Amino acid sequence: MISFKDAYQKVLDHCQDYGDEQIPLSQATGRILAEDIVADRDFPPFNRATKDGIAINYKAIEKGQTTFKIEGVVAAGMPSCSLSDTANCLEIMTGAVLPENADTVIMYEHVIIENGWATLIKPPSKGQDIHPQGSDQKKGNVVLRKFCTITPAEIGVLAAVGKATLKVRALPSTAIVSTGNELVDISETPLPHQIRKSNIHTLFSALGQEGIEPTPLHLADDKESIRKVLRKSLQEHKVILLSGGVSKGKYDFIPEILNELQVEKIFHGVKQRPGKPFWFGVQKETGTVVFSFPGNPVSTFVNYTTYFKDWLKQSLGIPLSEIKVALKEEVVIKGELTLLLRAKLHLLDGKLQASLVKENGSGDLNSLVPTDGFIVVAPNKEVYEIGEYVVFIPTRRLL
Amino acid sequence: MISFKDAYQKVLDHCQDYGDEQIPLSQATGRILAEDIVADRDFPPFNRATKDGIAINYKAIEKGQTTFKIEGVVAAGMPSCSLSDTANCLEIMTGAVLPENADTVIMYEHVIIENGWATLIKPPSKGQDIHPQGSDQKKGNVVLRKFCTITPAEIGVLAAVGKATLKVRALPSTAIVSTGNELVDISETPLPHQIRKSNIHTLFSALGQEGIEPTPLHLADDKESIRKVLRKSLQEHKVILLSGGVSKGKYDFIPEILNELQVEKIFHGVKQRPGKPFWFGVQKETGTVVFSFPGNPVSTFVNYTTYFKDWLKQSLGIPLSEIKVALKEEVVIKGELTLLLRAKLHLLDGKLQASLVKENGSGDLNSLVPTDGFIVVAPNKEVYEIGEYVVFIPTRRLL
Numbered sequence: 051m052i053s054f055k056d057a058y059q060k061v062l063d064h065c066q067d068y069g070d071e072q073i074p075l076s077q078a079t080g081r082i083l084a085e086d087i088v089a090d091r092d093f094p095p096f097n098r099a100t101k102d103g104i105a106i107n108y109k110a111i112e113k114g115q116t117t118f119k120i121e122g123v124v125a126a127g128m129p130s131c132s133l134s135d136t137a138n139c140l141e142i143m144t145g146a147v148l149p150e151n152a153d154t155v156i157m158y159e160h161v162i163i164e165n166g167w168a169t170l171i172k173p174p175s176k177g178q179d180i181h182p183q184g185s186d187q188k189k190g191n192v193v194l195r196k197f198c199t200i201t202p203a204e205i206g207v208l209a210a211v212g213k214a215t216l217k218v219r220a221l222p223s224t225a226i227v228s229t230g231n232e233l234v235d236i237s238e239t240p241l242p243h244q245i246r247k248s249n250i251h252t253l254f255s256a257l258g259q260e261g262i263e264p265t266p267l268h269l270a271d272d273k274e275s276i277r278k279v280l281r282k283s284l285q286e287h288k289v290i291l292l293s294g295g296v297s298k299g300k301y302d303f304i305p306e307i308l309n310e311l312q313v314e315k316i317f318h319g320v321k322q323r324p325g326k327p328f329w330f331g332v333q334k335e336t337g338t339v340v341f342s343f344p345g346n347p348v349s350t351f352v353n354y355t356t357y358f359k360d361w362l363k364q365s366l367g368i369p370l371s372e373i374k375v376a377l378k379e380e381v382v383i384k385g386e387l388t389l390l391l392r393a394k395l396h397l398l399d400g401k402l403q404a405s406l407v408k409e410n411g412s413g414d415l416n417s418l419v420p421t422d423g424f425i426v427v428a429p430n431k432e433v434y435e436i437g438e439y440v441v442f443i444p445t446r447r448l449l
Numbered sequence: 450m451i452s453f454k455d456a457y458q459k460v461l462d463h464c465q466d467y468g469d470e471q472i473p474l475s476q477a478t479g480r481i482l483a484e485d486i487v488a489d490r491d492f493p494p495f496n497r498a499t500k501d502g503i504a505i506n507y508k509a510i511e512k513g514q515t516t517f518k519i520e521g522v523v524a525a526g527m528p529s530c531s532l533s534d535t536a537n538c539l540e541i542m543t544g545a546v547l548p549e550n551a552d553t554v555i556m557y558e559h560v561i562i563e564n565g566w567a568t569l570i571k572p573p574s575k576g577q578d579i580h581p582q583g584s585d586q587k588k589g590n591v592v593l594r595k596f597c598t599i600t601p602a603e604i605g606v607l608a609a610v611g612k613a614t615l616k617v618r619a620l621p622s623t624a625i626v627s628t629g630n631e632l633v634d635i636s637e638t639p640l641p642h643q644i645r646k647s648n649i650h651t652l653f654s655a656l657g658q659e660g661i662e663p664t665p666l667h668l669a670d671d672k673e674s675i676r677k678v679l680r681k682s683l684q685e686h687k688v689i690l691l692s693g694g695v696s697k698g699k700y701d702f703i704p705e706i707l708n709e710l711q712v713e714k715i716f717h718g719v720k721q722r723p724g725k726p727f728w729f730g731v732q733k734e735t736g737t738v739v740f741s742f743p744g745n746p747v748s749t750f751v752n753y754t755t756y757f758k759d760w761l762k763q764s765l766g767i768p769l770s771e772i773k774v775a776l777k778e779e780v781v782i783k784g785e786l787t788l789l790l791r792a793k794l795h796l797l798d799g800k801l802q803a804s805l806v807k808e809n810g811s812g813d814l815n816s817l818v819p820t821d822g823f824i825v826v827a828p829n830k831e832v833y834e835i836g837e838y839v840v841f842i843p844t845r846r847l848l
Contacts, residue, residue: 075635079654093815096641100745100812102698125670125700127630129642143698145631145744147642158697186813193815201845202655203817206746209650210814214636231526232544236474237613242495243528243546251608255478256601271524298557299501299542301524345544346499347605373848376799395848400775400838402799402848413499414585415609416492416592418602439799446600448848449772449794449801 051319054388061357065365071220078200081218082366087194090211092184097148101179104168105152107136108176116170155179197367219366222288224264226253229295231271249293249350271301284338294345296329322388324412325349346412352390374439375402381434388428395422450718453787460756464764470619477599480617481765486593489610491583496547500578503567504551506535507575515569554578596766618765621687623663625652628693630670648692648749670700683737693744695728722786723811724748745811751789773838777804780833787827794821
């Protein structure tokens with residue numbers, strides 16, 4: 051068995067590159083950008099009125115003028131025009147191009163308009179209420195960097211520069227595999243000794259949040275069918291997540307069969323709780339990565355969250371970050387395992403604090419409902435005090 | 450014009466109830482549960498072995514016995530059985546039903562197995578390595594509460610209790626409408642006085658994150674077509690989000706036409722920056738709610754994030770919460786408007802701090818890229834000091 055820290059590092063050492071793909075903008079939210087995006091024009095592309103009112107040449111103000119003949123109206127979407135006389139004004143609408151020889155906009159609230167003349171109520175400052183061409187970004191500037199996560203804000207920028215399609219990081223084709231003869235489908239009524247499948251649904255949901263639609267499979271505890279299904283999955287998928295069948299039981303055939311199928315074991319067993327019998331390997335020939343999680347629901351969940359998610363991030367090029375929060379209660383460590391403890395997060399006066407969730411071991415699926423994430427406490431000391439900072443791995447969106 | 454606080458309250462006062470709908474579990478992630486979920490059996494449903502090893506009756510240990518004849522193997526998924534003699538043992542696998550007259554499991558690591566006999570290396574504790582029936586949840590207990598957000602953890606619980614389909618809160622049919630003659634499609638090359646549509650793409654992306662797939666529409670600045678499209682949208686949709694056309698301009702026909710179409714104005718104009726000319730109304734007859742945002746990209750974005758998101762949450766039954774963070778720099782307020790300032794969030798030693806993002810007004814779309822959210826500062830004082838707590842409205846996932 052290896053330490054938690056070593057296991058985590060070994061998983062990251064086996065990140066893969068799945069390349070890039072071209073997708074339409076409407077499907078890009080949540081994806082990772084795979085190209086630098088450059089402004090194709092200045093932002094804004096012209097001197098743009100930011101108020102509805104009149105456009106004037108400030109020289110007229112300097113000469114003491116307060117009343118302006120209205121030459122016409124400039125609406126948003128009209129081509130650039132000029133004042134025929136810089137002593138006059140043009141009515142101008144928000145978003146319109148500032149007339150070439152105007153330099154100041156005065157909003158309607160500061161003007162009285164009567165019989166084709168505008169009279170100022172309030173003296174303007176030169177250049178006011180104009181969003182000058184190129185003042186946000188110059189043409190050719192990088193406006194979005196490769197490897198950023200695309201959220202609604204980035205979508206707006208991508209639209210503005212005309213990226214109807216764009217290059218994003220490709221996601222690996224993924225299979226999720228449950229194992230165990232005790233498992234029945236969720237639409238079935240289990241016999242007294244059976245339980246319904248849950249891990250595969252949890253994984254389906256979690257991968258969906260990463261933009262991956264996995265192929266769900268189930269294996270009975272029978273060598274021949276395990277061999278057949280895994281061989282096929284290794285050919286068809288780049289990532290396989292299994293739950294169950296990696297412990298010391300008589301029917302835990304997974305490690306043996308993965309070995310037969312040329313999947314090289316990187317490690318089996320981590321000094322952690324829950325999730326200790328985690329098996330991790332790579333098929334060198336194809337590059338297919340196999341995360342074989344112990345089948346208890348909390349074991350699968352903690353290993354997915356801790357190892358797989360960061361592995362995926364790093365494979366896609368997203369920088370990893372560590373969140374630390376303060377303990378709201380003392381934590382006492384017994385034994386030699388790193389503990390991944392279910393925790394609830396509290397935000398009080400801008401401070402993040404974690405309290406422990408009452409739980410009943412790694413089979414206690416329900417304890418994940420009040421859980422916001424896992425705190426990581428290593429056995430390098432016996433007591434973690436109140437207020438001490440610990441690593442926090444979120445399992446749901448908190449902010 | 451009304452205050453920011455009043456506007457926010459008025460928007461919440463017009464929450465709607467769109468009822469519930471039945472959907473398959475595979476589509477439930479991110480949705481809001483609309484029924485209490487009850488355990489249909491005990492969790493776990495039987496006394497369940499949590500280790501691979503042997504099952505014994507502890508009375509044998511009390512009698513000093515250390516070697517046990519193996520009667521057979523109990524695998525996960527096998528019906529309940531018994532020891533034929535309580536001086537014997539059964540090999541048992543993780544997830545299997547504990548034999549009726551056994552009460553203790555001893556893992557393989559603490560046993561030597563030879564010629565059909567198991568010899569203890571380490572004395573067990575009575576009842577060890579068993580996950581007792583009903584110890585997580587009793588049959589009939591509520592395991593998930595109505596109005597919770599469904600994440601992968603809840604999906605696991607829903608699967609375990611057999612909810613192949615479930616009742617979630619229904620989402621409103623929504624139209625998003627951009628207006629303005631200066632706007633062209635993203636696949637077009639704009640003329641010098643034109644810009645590409647961006648708000649409609651931002652809103653499409655943002656609503657998608659809430660599970661809503663809106664209908665995108667565009668209006669030219671022409672009364673007759675605005676009237677026609679809005680009349681149809683009011684019939685077909687429960688929510689309409691518009692951007693642009695609500696300011697003081699000559700072609701800002703939206704408020705007038707909404708009024709004609711019996712959409713009652715709740716307010717028009719809020720003492721805030723950006724996003725001041727926000728128009729909000731409800732068509733009483735149909736209950737259709739109209740959010741008409743000013744068209745500058747940051748104005749639309751800030752109003753969507755601040756008003757619409759909480760309005761939607763409350764309409765779906767999700768409790769609202771306020772996030773407060775400490776200021777990393779001093780903020781000086783001038784004027785009488787509540788400011789919604791673009792901010793970057795920093796997490797240091799478990800503390801959340803906000804610093805201001807350099808920006809160039811409400812047209813500066815690019816400034817939303819380094820922005821994590823908006824801080825709200827009201828003009829009830831002139832200076833907000835470093836370290837002072839302010840409300841923070843996130844615009845992207847931070848934890």
